[in-house]
Amino acid sequence: MVFRGVKIIIDPVTQIDDEYRCSASQNIQIQAVQPIWNKDARFSSCPVAETILQYYRCNEITRFMYTRTFIRDEDRSATLDIAKYSSERYEFSTLLPLPNAAQWISCGESVKTVLSPLENAVQMLDKTHRELKALVETNEMDKELNVTPLFGKTAGILDAAVMGGNVVVEQIPLLERALIIMKEKAKSEAFPHFEHLRNIFMH
8 A cells, every 4th residue: 555645753752733633634653562462371370481471472462552751741840750751651452463464454442541750650660670570581591592681671770770760679689680690691791791780789
């Protein structure tokens, strides 16, 4: 299908205002989305390898979401980003599971949820925790796996703590496991980086 003379909106946080809604022209918004996977009964009775779970988190999916961050007028004076940014979360369903054959898939139900700065921060912490957990578990199962992504995620958490953020209590055991893995797998040139992260964690 070819769209001639169509304006494409590629900014993922653009709010579609009346300029576009009331326009006689055609406009297309390209929006990256995150799959929403509801872990089903097949995976509840026994441990399942993270690589298998990773497949189902991104395949055979019918629900998706994306988030647009914004600042309310009453929150503009906040000194910390965590107290400043709210977000709108959009969830929608497709009539067929994706990925699928190359075709246009219609969307069905759509739900919009507005998250306060606190709720937004909790969502981000939960996302970070899940990503760290997945990296730790995959590295524990596969000793040959490249440890660089785990280094990056761990550094992002610990360096943020140094800049005034907080390490959530639930993250501490995962960070300990991450540091053990990095100590075992780090090459000599990366060992100073490991020592730096360990010192941050210990203090």
